[in-house]
Amino acid sequence: MNPIFGAGPSLTLRMLFATVISVITIVTDIHTDGSKQIRSYLNTLVSPIQYVANLPQVAFESFAKYAATKQSLLEENQQLRQLQLLQNEKLQRFDMLSAENDKLRALLTTNLRGETQKKVAEIMSVASHPFSQHVVIDKGSSNDVFEGQPVLDDLGVVGQVVSVGNTTSRVILLTDQTHAVPIRVLRNDIRGILSGTGNINKMELHNLPHGTDVQVGDKLITSGLGEVFPDGYPVAEIIEISPDVTKPFMKVVAKPVAQVSRLKHVLLLWHEANQHEGKGE
Amino acid sequence: MLKSPWWYISVSVFIALVLSIMPLPLGIKAFRPDWLALVVMYWTIALPHRVNIVTAWALGFFLDILLGTILGVHAFALALIVFITASNFQKLRNFSVWQQAALIAVFLTLYHLVIFWLNRLLIGVNFSGEFVYPAITSALFWLWLFPVMRAYRRKFKVR
Numbered sequence A: 001m002n003p004i005f006g007a008g009p010s011l012t013l014r015m016l017f018a019t020v021i022s023v024i025t026i027v028t029d030i031h032t033d034g035s036k037q038i039r040s041y042l043n044t045l046v047s048p049i050q051y052v053a054n055l056p057q058v059a060f061e062s063f064a065k066y067a068a069t070k071q072s073l074l075e076e077n078q079q080l081r082q083l084q085l086l087q088n089e090k091l092q093r094f095d096m097l098s099a100e101n102d103k104l105r106a107l108l109t110t111n112l113r114g115e116t117q118k119k120v121a122e123i124m125s126v127a128s129h130p131f132s133q134h135v136v137i138d139k140g141s142s143n144d145v146f147e148g149q150p151v152l153d154d155l156g157v158v159g160q161v162v163s164v165g166n167t168t169s170r171v172i173l174l175t176d177q178t179h180a181v182p183i184r185v186l187r188n189d190i191r192g193i194l195s196g197t198g199n200i201n202k203m204e205l206h207n208l209p210h211g212t213d214v215q216v217g218d219k220l221i222t223s224g225l226g227e228v229f230p231d232g233y234p235v236a237e238i239i240e241i242s243p244d245v246t247k248p249f250m251k252v253v254a255k256p257v258a259q260v261s262r263l264k265h266v267l268l269l270w271h272e273a274n275q276h277e278g279k280g281e
Numbered sequence B: 001m002l003k004s005p006w007w008y009i010s011v012s013v014f015i016a017l018v019l020s021i022m023p024l025p026l027g028i029k030a031f032r033p034d035w036l037a038l039v040v041m042y043w044t045i046a047l048p049h050r051v052n053i054v055t056a057w058a059l060g061f062f063l064d065i066l067l068g069t070i071l072g073v074h075a076f077a078l079a080l081i082v083f084i085t086a087s088n089f090q091k092l093r094n095f096s097v098w099q100q101a102a103l104i105a106v107f108l109t110l111y112h113l114v115i116f117w118l119n120r121l122l123i124g125v126n127f128s129g130e131f132v133y134p135a136i137t138s139a140l141f142w143l144w145l146f147p148v149m150r151a152y153r154r155k156f157k158v159r
Helices: A011-030 A034-067 A071-106 A272-280 B005-021 B024-030 B035-046 B053-067 B073-087 B089-094 B097-123 B129-155
Strands: A116-122 A133-138 A150-152 A156-163 A171-172 A180-185 A190-196 A203-208 A218-221 A234-242 A249-254 A265-270
Touching: A011 A034, A011 B053, A011 B073, A011 B097, A011 B129, A034 A156, A034 B005, A071 B089, A171 B073, A171 B129, A180 A234, B005 B035, B005 B053, B005 B129, B024 B129, B035 B053, B035 B073, B035 B129, B053 B073, B073 B089, B073 B097, B097 B129
Parallel strands: none
Antiparallel strands: A116 A133, A116 A265, A133 A171, A150 A156, A150 A265, A156 A171, A180 A190, A180 A218, A190 A203, A203 A249, A218 A234, A234 A249
């Protein structure tokens, strides 16, 4: 048998070394921007592990496709046709409204709302630590994904891209404790900042003075002020208000409209201001 | 036929990393065993001259990237418990697997508390008992993992 610890530094010295390195990496990761670049390389490095972990899910889905009966497919097809019909009708009116809105905005000499470019990404079923609510998607810098890119699902805002690898990227969800999004109330344009709590169904609206006109059921939409999310996408709905006057501010709890816990596909947005930034890098 | 011992260690570590991020149903997600910590601790007890603090730190760093946590948090916690394991590997070897499992529950509780404390300090997360459940499931899984890993090590004569 080899002599144990015969060569090399002692255990305590190694531990000391590990501690010092840990402090350095933690501080670098939190306080500098350089770590984003490093993370992007590292994400590319670990993506094989993510693909392997995703395999059972892929296999299960392809099996489910294979096993689907003709009957259920026909039914699903019919449902989707009906849905498409209904949505097309809405879309017809939307085109008209959007043209009208552009004209009105032109009259008011405000900026027109540009069209956004979109791409669908699939969520890889890869777990994250309970402290950080992240998901991994199967698009990366090779698909022009950039950091800070807004991510939506069919109902509302999901989050934004935090780090980009070559073929995968990591999306931080709205409900993560370290994430906040500038919003306004759809009903009366009161602005605020909605931050995540770490609970997948709960977000909090901070620093609203007592007596602010908000109600349970109010819809909150992005205000576009942070310049990350474009203006006007649904974010959350207020579910609880506790006007405790002993506290300096009201406690307002909202529930995200996107189905954050059961995401499968998401939309990545390229809006014009960001596009140059994204392509320029 | 016989490859370098590092090859066999890497295979087990790769499987552990995949299991650490494999999706689980919501109900049992909080109980996911710390596969990586278990495998690294096994190798530390079995081959302390190969796998010890520096390896553990590097693998913890890998886990940080995979889980999207602050880089260095898991690395430090894993290095710390492997430091404790490596300093006592001779005692641990002589314990029965049940005694080992009990100690591993203690070590992993420390591991999760260290991760929590660092996160508390850095990004201000709130404590919930859920964070230490994995320590218990990991200890139970050790009862199964230890014989399996020992058979693996003996079969391929990893030294």
